[in-house]
Amino acid sequence: MNLATISIAYLRARKLSTLLVVVLLALGVGTITLLALVSSQIEERMRRDAEGFDLVIGAKGSPMQIILSSIYALDVPTGNIPLAQAEELAKHRMVKQAIPLALGDSYKGFRIVGAPTDYVAHYGGEPAAGRLYAKPMEAVLGATAARTIGLGVGDAFSGAHGLDEGGDTHADKPYTVVGVLGRTGSVLDRLVVTSVDSVWAVHEHAEGIDDPKVAQAEREVTALLIRYASPLAVAMFPRYVNANSTLQAASPAYETARLFSIVGVATDVMRAFALVLIAAAGLSVFIALYQALEERRYDLAVMRTLGASARRVMGLLLFEALLLSAAGTLVGLFLGHLAAEAVGALFREARQADVTGWIWLPEELLIVAAAIAVGVLAAVIPAWRAYRTDIARTLAHA
Amino acid sequence: MFALSGLRHDYAGWRVLDIPDWTVAQGEQWLVLGASGSGKSTLLHVLAAILRPTAGRVEVAGQDLSALGGAALDRFRGRHIGIVLQRLHLVASLTVLQNVQLAQYLAGLPQDAARAREVLAGLGIADKLAARPAELSQGQAQRVAIARAIVNRPQVLLADEPTANLDDGHALEAIDLLAGQAQACGATLLIATHDQRVKARIANHRMLAA
Numbered sequence: 001m002n003l004a005t006i007s008i009a010y011l012r013a014r015k016l017s018t019l020l021v022v023v024l025l026a027l028g029v030g031t032i033t034l035l036a037l038v039s040s041q042i043e044e045r046m047r048r049d050a051e052g053f054d055l056v057i058g059a060k061g062s063p064m065q066i067i068l069s070s071i072y073a074l075d076v077p078t079g080n081i082p083l084a085q086a087e088e089l090a091k092h093r094m095v096k097q098a099i100p101l102a103l104g105d106s107y108k109g110f111r112i113v114g115a116p117t118d119y120v121a122h123y124g125g126e127p128a129a130g131r132l133y134a135k136p137m138e139a140v141l142g143a144t145a146a147r148t149i150g151l152g153v154g155d156a157f158s159g160a161h162g163l164d165e166g167g168d169t170h171a172d173k174p175y176t177v178v179g180v181l182g183r184t185g186s187v188l189d190r191l192v193v194t195s196v197d198s199v200w201a202v203h204e205h206a207e208g209i210d211d212p213k214v215a216q217a218e219r220e221v222t223a224l225l226i227r228y229a230s231p232l233a234v235a236m237f238p239r240y241v242n243a244n245s246t247l248q249a250a251s252p253a254y255e256t257a258r259l260f261s262i263v264g265v266a267t268d269v270m271r272a273f274a275l276v277l278i279a280a281a282g283l284s285v286f287i288a289l290y291q292a293l294e295e296r297r298y299d300l301a302v303m304r305t306l307g308a309s310a311r312r313v314m315g316l317l318l319f320e321a322l323l324l325s326a327a328g329t330l331v332g333l334f335l336g337h338l339a340a341e342a343v344g345a346l347f348r349e350a351r352q353a354d355v356t357g358w359i360w361l362p363e364e365l366l367i368v369a370a371a372i373a374v375g376v377l378a379a380v381i382p383a384w385r386a387y388r389t390d391i392a393r394t395l396a397h398a
Numbered sequence: 399m400f401a402l403s404g405l406r407h408d409y410a411g412w413r414v415l416d417i418p419d420w421t422v423a424q425g426e427q428w429l430v431l432g433a434s435g436s437g438k439s440t441l442l443h444v445l446a447a448i449l450r451p452t453a454g455r456v457e458v459a460g461q462d463l464s465a466l467g468g469a470a471l472d473r474f475r476g477r478h479i480g481i482v483l484q485r486l487h488l489v490a491s492l493t494v495l496q497n498v499q500l501a502q503y504l505a506g507l508p509q510d511a512a513r514a515r516e517v518l519a520g521l522g523i524a525d526k527l528a529a530r531p532a533e534l535s536q537g538q539a540q541r542v543a544i545a546r547a548i549v550n551r552p553q554v555l556l557a558d559e560p561t562a563n564l565d566d567g568h569a570l571e572a573i574d575l576l577a578g579q580a581q582a583c584g585a586t587l588l589i590a591t592h593d594q595r596v597k598a599r600i601a602n603h604r605m606l607a608a
Contacts, residue, residue, distance in 0.1 A: 001496060001503040006489075013491035302487040305448060306546070307476015307505035309469035392449035395483060396439060 007320040010292065017288045018324065021375075024284050025328025026335055028277030029371050031270060033336025036363055038343055039267055041355045043260065046072065049187045050252035052122060054234070055226040057081065057089060057241055063250030064258065070101055070223035071252055073111050073187050076163055077103050080220035081247060089224060089241065094233035100221040102199040105159035105170070110145040112159045112175075112192045114199030119225070120181065123188040129153050130179030136201050139194040140179040144354070151177050159192075159202060173202045185354070196221065278374055281328060285321055286378035293317070293382045300386050301394040314387040318379050325375020329368050399424040399586055400445055400554060405454030407440055415440045415451065420604070424553065427577055427587040429597065432606035438590035441606065442556050445588065447475045459553035476505030480547030480585065482576070484559040486539050488531035494518065494542050495527040501546045517545045520582075521575065537568050541575065548579045555585040561593045573599045 011018045050071050058066035061078025068075035083100075090098035099122065102114030113119070117132050120140070130153035133140055141151060151157060156174045161167035175194060183189055204215045228237065238249035293300075300313050308316075341357025400422055407415040415437040422428060432438050443449035444456055447463050456463045459478045466474055488497050498514040518524055521541040531539055540560065547555060557576055561569035573589065573596045580587035589600065597603065 001499045001509055005496070006492070006500070009489075009491040009496070298485070298487045299489050302483070302489070303500070303504055304472065305446060305475065305479075305481050305483075306501045307472055309472040311469065312472075312504070392443040395443070395448070395487075 003316060003319050004323070006316060007323050010296075010320060011323065014288070014292065017284075017291070021281060021284045021288055021324050022328040022331060024277060025281035025325060025371060025375065026332035028274050028279075028281055029329050029332025029367060030335035030339060031274035031277065032367055033333055033364060034339045034343070035267055035270055035274065036361055036367070037336065037340035037357060037359070038355055040361055040363075041344075041359075045185070045354070046256055046259075048185065049123075050256050052227060053225045053252050054228040055238060055241075056250045056252060057086070057224040057226060058222065058248050058250065060246055060248045063248060064255050066223060066248060066250040067252050067255040068259075069103065070225065071187070073113075073191060077222045078248065080222050081224070083219040083221055085244070085247065086221050086224050089226075089247075092237070092240075094229050094237045095226055096229040097227040099225040100196055101223045101225065102196045102220075103163070103222040104199065105161055105202065106163050106165070106167070107157050107159050107175075107192055108149050109165045110142075110149065110190060110192050111163055112139070112194060112199070114194055114196040114221075116196065120188065120193055122225075123184045123186040125181040125184050125186075125188045125193075127179035128182035130177070133178055133194055133198075136195060136197045137173065137175055138178045139175040139192055139198070140181055141177060142181050142189040142191045142193070143183040144189040145192055146180040153177055153179060161206075170202045170206055173205050189354070278371060281325075281371075282374040282378040285324055285375045286381065288324070289317055289321060289379050289382040292320075293385060297389065297394050300389055301391045304389070304391045305395075310387045310389075313389070314383040317383040317386050318376060321375050321379030321383075322372065325372045328375070329371040332371070333364065333368065399426075399457075399459065400588075401455075401457040403455045405444065405451055405456065407437070407444065407449070407451045407453075409440070415444070415606075417441070417454075422586055422588070424586055425581070425584055426602060427580060427600050428589070428602040428604060429600045430588060430590045430604050430606060431592065431597070432590075433592055436606040438592070438606055439558055442481075442558050442588070442590050445554065446479055446481050446556055447471055473506055476501070477507065477550055478553045480550065480552035480555040482540070482543050482547045482555075482557040482560055484562055486531075486543040488539060488542055488546075490531050493528050493530060494523065494534070497531065497542055498545050498549050501549050505550050507550055514545070514549055517549050518542070521545050521579070536563060537571075540564075540572060544575055544579060548583055548585070551583040552585050555580045555583075555587045557587070557589045559591055559593070560589060561591060561596055566595060569593060569595050570599060 056066050056070050058070060058077060059079030059081050065075050065078050069077040086100055099115060099119050103111060105112040120132060127140065155177045158169045158171045158174045160169045181188060200219055209215045241247050241249035303313055337357040340355060344355035344357060347355055402417050402420045405415060405417040406413060430438050430441060444451050445458060461474060489500060492500060495514055498518060499509055499511065502509045518527065521544060523538055523541050526534060526538060560572050560576060564572055576587060576589060577600065
């Protein structure tokens with residue numbers, strides 16, 4: 001017999017009310033946990049994808065679209081820019097590094113990116129099997145892409161025109177897989193990477209351009225990922241690029257922040273909703289204990305006659321609230337992680353960002369502390385009334 | 399034992415209790431008789447240390463109650479005073495055994511399940527240990543309440559109208575149980591009642607006038 005025995009006996013005697021409190025709190029805590037898990041992982045992932053690139057140059061159009069297509073492999077590109085212009089920009093004195101990307105084809109929904117091996121190196125990609133591409137029509141697969149497609153070193157495949165499944169295939173210009181990359185936790189995991197030359201070769205062949213000179217003159221890249229040579233470039237270089245009527249400079253940091261602020265509204269609304277749920281749970285703890293107090297006036301008075309101090313009786317109610325809110329919080333945490341894992345599985349199917357439910361965030365401690373505090377605070381008034389109960393008067397009115 | 403001197407209690411402007419002097423030795427058994435409103439319950443509450451009288455000195459088991467307060471008074475009550483209330487007020491969500499052990503736990507005494515079982519067995523309800531109060535008859539529930547009151551071997555056992563809801567046979571049996579259990583642990587017994595049927599069972603009577 002101890003405080004817990006008594007509290008649990010009381011909670012079991014009021015199963016429905018206990019269930020209501022636990023469910024409300026679990027839903028609130030679960031929603032907040034889910035939001036925290038998913039948004040932190042997506043934000044972390046997007047931050048990592050954009051890390052190290054100061055500017056992206058694409059064809060004139062929406063800067064957001066340029067960032068989405070060339071950094072995150074999500075949207076379609078705004079168009080292409082002539083190779084000559086790209087090469088000129090790459091040589092600019094404010095540019096330390098420029099990585100050209102050639103997009104346009106895909107294989108089974110995974111984008112084929114034409115880029116120098118610098119691009120793979122930027123994300124820390126190293127072959128887990130085989131080697132990096134060296135000659136035209138050689139390609140490496142990102143870890144997720146390789147696993148999902150089911151291709152390995154030595155296999156051949158043909159890219160399809162367009163970024164979605166179902167485009168015309170370039171069957172007469174197949175790629176050969178020469179390597180599979182290890183997991184990097186970046187966009188690279190979901191890509192098929194080859195040299196820019198390979199992408200050109202596929203398209204020139206498709207368009208029937210056989211004259212190398214014509215081909216050379218018409219060559220284009222989709223985007224140029226830029227790393228500045230000096231911080232001063234931030235103010236000047238984008239303006240210089242945008243002055244060119246066919247080019248558009250887009251800042252990954254700025255556009256990503258803008259994206260988060262748009263998506264953030266939805267997150268804020270859901271978070272507010274979860275807070276309402278937690279507040280409702282707090283109210284239900286209050287009502288449950290207040291009612292319990294009415295029902296238990298005599299029990300509490302009898303406990304006092306058996307030697308329980310006023311503080312012990314108050315502690316009994318507070319402990320009960322603590323048990324209730326701890327149970328709700330734990331169930332909520334579990335549900336939140338389970339839901340995050342489910343969302344992650346759904347996203348993985350769509351070959352988007354990897355989200356898992358099996359990680360812990362430091363802020364979950366805050367969620368736990370806040371939820372339990374709400375439950376216990378809701379019990380303060382009933383507990384205080386229990387503390388103040390006049391035993392003789394309660395028993396006299398029995 | 400208990401000793402009262404100059405005891406008065408006023409409630410809402412009325413004097414509900416006035417006992418100039420009364421001392422009862424350890425182990426004695428008394429009936430406090432009187433009509434409703436004669437202050438029987440008030441006297442019991444004062445002796446049970448759950449009500450502070452308006453004036454007077456109350457000594458229970460050698461302890462001046464006015465010298466104790468707060469948790470110390472609660473602890474004293476739990477260890478030295480046993481109370482059987484008119485409505486028994488067993489804790490409905492606990493089993494019979496747990497209701498008895500509750501008295502050990504709340505008094506801050508070692509939890510002795512053997513002692514609790516022995517007391518329940520002595521009262522003839524050893525087969526109801528795991529039952530909830532709702533499953534008991536009135537007579538069985540009263541035995542549990544008595545067990546709960548005496549499990550800590552109190553020096554004073556108080557009972558408020560223990561026969562109010564019982565038929566003749568059970569009323570006498572209840573008084574005998576209280577008397578027997580009080581004697582077994584050497585407690586002073588005080589039963590407040592207006593039940594004329596039980597007068598013959600306890601020798602010492604004190605009338606309270608309304």
